[in-house]
Amino acid sequence: MITPIQESTTSAQRRVRGAWLAICVLLTGGGALEAQVPSFQDVTGLAFGDRITLHHEMVGYLEALARTSDRVEMVDQGRSYEGNRLVLAIVTAPENHLRLDEIRSRAGSLGDPRTVTPQQLQTLLEAQPAVAWLGGSIHGFELSGSEGLMKLLEHLTTRSDPETLEVLRNVVVLIDPMLNPDGRDAHARHNHENIGLSPASRRDDWSNDFNGWEGSKYRTSHYYHDINRDWFAHTHPETRYRVGTLQAWRPQVLVDAHEMGPDVEFYFDPPTDPYGDYFPSFARWGFDLFNQGYSRAFDRAGFEYMTGERYNYFYPGYTTSYGSYQGAVGMLYEQGSTRGLAMTRADGSIRTLEDALNQQYTAAWSALQTTSENRRELLQRYHEAHAEAVADGGQGIRRYLVSPEDGDPHLLGELIHALQRSGVEVDRLTQATQLSGVRDRYGESVGSVTFPAGTVVVEAAQPRNRFIRTLLEPDTPLPEDFLERARAHVDRGENPRFYDITAYSLPLLFNLAGYSSADGSALPTARVEDKAGGIPFVAPPRAEYAYLLDGSNARSLSMATRLKEAGYRAAFSTVGLTVDGDELPSGTIILRVGQNPASLHDSVTELSEQMGVAVRAVDSGATDTGYPSLGSGDVFPMNTPKVALVGELPVNPLSFGYAWHTLDRQYEIPTTVLRAGSLAEADLRDFNVLVLPELASSQALEGMLGDAGLENLRRWVRQGGTLVVLGSAVEFARGALGLLRLRSWYEAEDSAGAVPYDVPGAFFRGELTRAYWLSAGVPVGSVPIHVRSSRLYLPPDAPPAGGRRVVGTFASEDPLISGHAWPETLERMGGSVWAYEERAGSGRVIAFSEDLNFRSFWRGGQRLFLNAVVFGPSAP
8 A cells, every 4th residue: 555655844833934935025125035946956966967866865855845945845645666756846936835735726716616606716716826737757768858857957946036036926837857766766876886987979889779668667667657548547646646646736737747759859738639529628728828929939049849740639548638637738748859968960960868858947947937927827727627527427427336246346447536636526336226328348328227325426516517527438539530641551551650559548458337318316425535445344253164255356365375375275166156145256265264274364464454455264075055165176275376487578568567566566466587698598497477467579588498498388287387377478478489379360261461550559359258267356347458469369260188188269250349440350359269268288378368457556457467377276
């Protein structure tokens, strides 16, 4: 559980500090005590651009400003996985610091038109500063964003010219200079270790050069995740803590400073098409307003720039698009990269880090000037946009619902908390209620439905309406004109310019029973408070015979693994059970009292509270008449999973990170990471599970291992190992290892020469073989499968055999649920295989055609992956 670190300045401390600031204001007429405020070079000993600033140097600089400047307060938002502080500088005029709590409260009122009368609004507009949030370098090796924002900090704290003072009076500036300290410091250390007396500008100099694995490490977070895609899911602390800051301050302006390829100069908004159907009009208006300021500033400086031709905000999980859906004008900067301190461009000229950071600084200062000059209009339009959002919720689909009866209860709690963290009001039904005009999670009409007490309800008529519709509607269609252009690109063999995935509905991502309704009847509901969204803990009574862990909750596999490691015996059921009239799903974990030490009860109670898993105590192994007993032949003893995960090239770093984070953080399953290059000679006998993520190249891994290494892997599988292959790694298991008899659709005689068409992240209906161990705990019905490839597999062209099993196929009719796929894909997809198991000797290979851990927010896919990893070594 991530717990926010408290702000460094408490309310009481602020009152004391406020008295001192009041004296400063009287003595200086509102200006800073300039002689006491250090420059960046005073603190770090470096001029801007001399070298890449390390995280601790940035923190030291902010701490020095907070000590000496009456314009700055520093806040600790939390820590990254590597323990780096996620610090924020609040910069504004001293008189504004005296009333920060009031300003923050009024910012919240401006964003909720239900709480403000027209008269109160006019008062707010007169006295309220605008709020602008600026963040830098969320991709760690994109250096100039952080450096440029620190130069902006120096400007705001050391200058007292009339324009700077006016900006400070009119704007509360929130500067978060290093959004990804873990990745950035990794890159900075690489550069510092390899740089010579003078910065080398050649791209192939080792200070500027790195391989694909290293590049991903420097770009991403500790767990190799692109946290610029994590803003609606908050699976990582870097985003989870910061959404709290955004909710507390409700900024009208949000800036995310990035870098792009070295042979272009600078990009600022507006973006190119497509926009999502629900993208806020306030942000689109703001793009044009700020674009004018940027253009003027860059024209004066003689800087080259582009605008309106790259990047789009269709996907709602970028920093900028998320900021816009939260009510701000969310804007992107993309500066031509230097990688290190200097880079030779295609025309032979050299760009330095100092050049790049100066352009970032120029854009950021222009944004603050524009915000200051248009303060009142920004606030007025911001308020009006939220009023329009609330009004929109009173028509069409009026509310969204998620039933607690189907799906993982832990994931239901996760969904609630994700919405709450983004400022969404969430309620629960207090009694069963019938609604008409209901659609299911696929957008199909199901008429009237009676929802049980406990059903989650999200009303559309609230300030976060545009965000709610984007993430709870089943589908957000792409504009036809964009699709026509994209198809033209595809037909010419070019990139179709889908900048990200095209399907991201939360009920589909979490595999929960989502609904929506046009029925606006009053409902019996109670507000879900922040910490009440999950499963209330109920300590189990002492069992006479066994404890049963909820099979529908994937965290039960975490809990069972912990208990196995502690020496307890456990078993799992591959079929549903019925006890005292209650249906228990497949995947139920059974811990028999008679087979375990007396400490079992205390261990089960402690872990069930810690992990949020419901536990049932039973006094007999008998179940209801006509159903399998707890000693059924469909109940199997569990072995402790001993998991190895393969990393480093040619493994895809992102796929590796998804699996590592899923196992290590989300489900706390101990995992050893093995370097790919070690597999040739590794002694794998200490492991019974080996996870092979997606590969950049199957041929590269085959060449790395050689014949002896390949035989080493085959031998381990045949002697009882469980090999789990994800996405493109299926090709390695099919080809080089020869352990899968799946056929590629493209190898079939009728498909020879067919052109592959990649799916840009869409959901398809997946059918599962039920009453089978790999399907344990997965809700009945079709499973939404998130597809991001052109892979198509067919069953083995051989008679069925006990050692081969097709576990999951795509629906034959209407397979597409949400997102975009080309007609050729839809024609080919139906009936193809996405989950498959094949025995080899005493072991098995489990193959998934897609990465079930995608970005750690495809939570519904993770259950199948966890079944393979945790149950695989014990399965029949």
